[in-house]
Amino acid sequence: MAHITFHAPRVAHFDLGAIVRTKVAEVKEALARRAEYRAVYNELAAMTDRDLADIGISRGMIEDVAHQAAYKN
Structure with a gap:
């Protein structure tokens, strides 16, 4: 007598909690990164043009510097 055995395919474990x-x-x-961006941006924006020049940053560079500080780490 012939026997047929059916094995259901295994489904990957779905862990909703992990997701x-x-x-x-x-x-x-x-x-956290957005808060870091805002903190750096606000700190630089509060500086005078002379203070910014002392650290080699122009007022037009503030957004880029803040973005690098927060997102390029």
Whole structure:
């Protein structure tokens, strides 16, 4: 007598908790980077043109410097 055995394909384990934790961590990281950007931007924007010149930054470079400080690490 012939026997047929059926093996259902294994489905990859779906861990919703891990996905949520990963997304929460990504959001926290994005918020921290944005806070760093704002802090650097505000600090540089509050400086006088002379103070900025002393550190080699023009007022037009503030956005770029703040972006590098927050996102290029």
